[in-house]
Amino acid sequence: MSIRLELLIAVTVATLQTSATVAETLPTRRHPVAARCSSAYVRASRLGDQADAAIARRDYAAANHMLDKGLAALGAAYVHPRVLDDTSLQLTFARYHEKKGRLSNAATSKRTVLIDRLALCMK
Amino acid sequence: MTSNEPTRLSEIDGLHAPNRAPRTIRFSQANIRLFQQLWLQSFPGHKPKERGGTLFADKEGGLHLQNIGGISSSATEMMPNLTSRQPDRYRAVGVFHTHPYGRNDGWATGVSFSGLDVAYLINQRLNIIVAQSGPRLFALVRTSMSPTAINARFYHGFKTGALLAQIDKGSTPQQASRIVANAMAVENGLAYYQGSHQAVTRVHPA
Numbered sequence: 073m074s075i076r077l078e079l080l081i082a083v084t085v086a087t088l089q090t091s092a093t094v095a096e097t098l099p100t101r102r103h104p105v106a107a108r109c110s111s112a113y114v115r116a117s118r119l120g121d122q123a124d125a126a127i128a129r130r131d132y133a134a135a136n137h138m139l140d141k142g143l144a145a146l147g148a149a150y151v152h153p154r155v156l157d158d159t160s161l162q163l164t165f166a167r168y169h170e171k172k173g174r175l176s177n178a179a180t181s182k183r184t185v186l187i188d189r190l191a192l193c194m195k
Numbered sequence: 196m197t198s199n200e201p202t203r204l205s206e207i208d209g210l211h212a213p214n215r216a217p218r219t220i221r222f223s224q225a226n227i228r229l230f231q232q233l234w235l236q237s238f239p240g241h242k243p244k245e246r247g248g249t250l251f252a253d254k255e256g257g258l259h260l261q262n263i264g265g266i267s268s269s270a271t272e273m274m275p276n277l278t279s280r281q282p283d284r285y286r287a288v289g290v291f292h293t294h295p296y297g298r299n300d301g302w303a304t305g306v307s308f309s310g311l312d313v314a315y316l317i318n319q320r321l322n323i324i325v326a327q328s329g330p331r332l333f334a335l336v337r338t339s340m341s342p343t344a345i346n347a348r349f350y351h352g353f354k355t356g357a358l359l360a361q362i363d364k365g366s367t368p369q370q371a372s373r374i375v376a377n378a379m380a381v382e383n384g385l386a387y388y389q390g391s392h393q394a395v396t397r398v399h400p401a
Contacts, residue, residue, distance in 0.1 A: 148348035152274070153318060156292050157311035158245070159271045160355040164368040165300045167359050180299045188269045195267070195274065 109193035132175035216386035237295035247292030251285035289323035304329020310354025340384025
């Protein structure tokens with residue numbers, strides 16, 4: 073397959089999967105939670121849901137608190153050896169936003185990290 | 196060989212130490228075009244999504260970006276596919292991926308490597324890892340002074356702490372990532388490069 077065709081296929085597939093949502097992190101029979109995450113997954117996922125509720129009512133301080141707890145609950149259990157994982161770089165943006173008082177942006181960055189880390193628990 | 200020729204595997208393979216790594220790494224026009232296309236495609240629906248592929252060496256040592264898209268990716272991670280469809284012709288020697296940030300993070304560019312990028316390079320025994328963040332290119336090259344394996348979970352926690360400490364000291368995320376990437380190169384016997392467009396220049400060892 074030519075590189076151009078390969079690129080076209082990759083872009084088409086990616087376009088169909090543009091937005092990560094909480095639903096994408098839910099385990100299914102086909103993608104069960106990996107054993108390395110199992111004890112932490114439910115707690116971290118629940119805290120993510122609570123953070124979503126706080127974001128919905130614009131309580132960003134509470135959302136950041138829930139997300140910090142969710143990320144701490146999951147810890148490094150989710151780390152996958154075959155993944156180029158840049159979630160830590162996204163967390164530097166969260167910390168930077170927090171320092172600047174941009175709690176909404178901080179919560180969004182942390183939520184992205186929690187969603188992606190929970191998704192890695194199914195790989 | 197002219198100085199404008201793309202770097203070949205022989206120049207970055209089997210290096211005894213980081214100071215034996217080439218001063219400049221140049222990529223082929225085909226690879227540069229793919230790097231730039233993948234960067235432009237890192238914002239589907241205006242949301243960030245990492246893109247990348249695997250750098251395979253042919254028998255003459257030419258580097259080719261293939262397996263575009265890898266196995267999967269998201270806003271903050273990518274799982275490359277290191278398996279060649281033509282193993283008699285190509286072998287995986289590196290990975291390329293983008294570091295995109297969206298509206299929430301001011302469309303930031305110039306973000307270098309994470310701790311788990313470094314762990315991947317070492318644990319997968321690759322020669323090179325390349326990242327594109329906007330116009331900036333970053334690269335790390337493994338040498339014989341690099342460890343043969345890293346405890347990824349431990350290293351992840353250790354380096355996340357280092358990144359956040361840099362933010363607390365007043366760095367921007369971009370500055371923090373470059374400071375920590377340089378430190379990781381020093382700790383792990385890697386050569387570290389920064390640049391843009393067609394080439395990257397060695398910054399560690401200077």
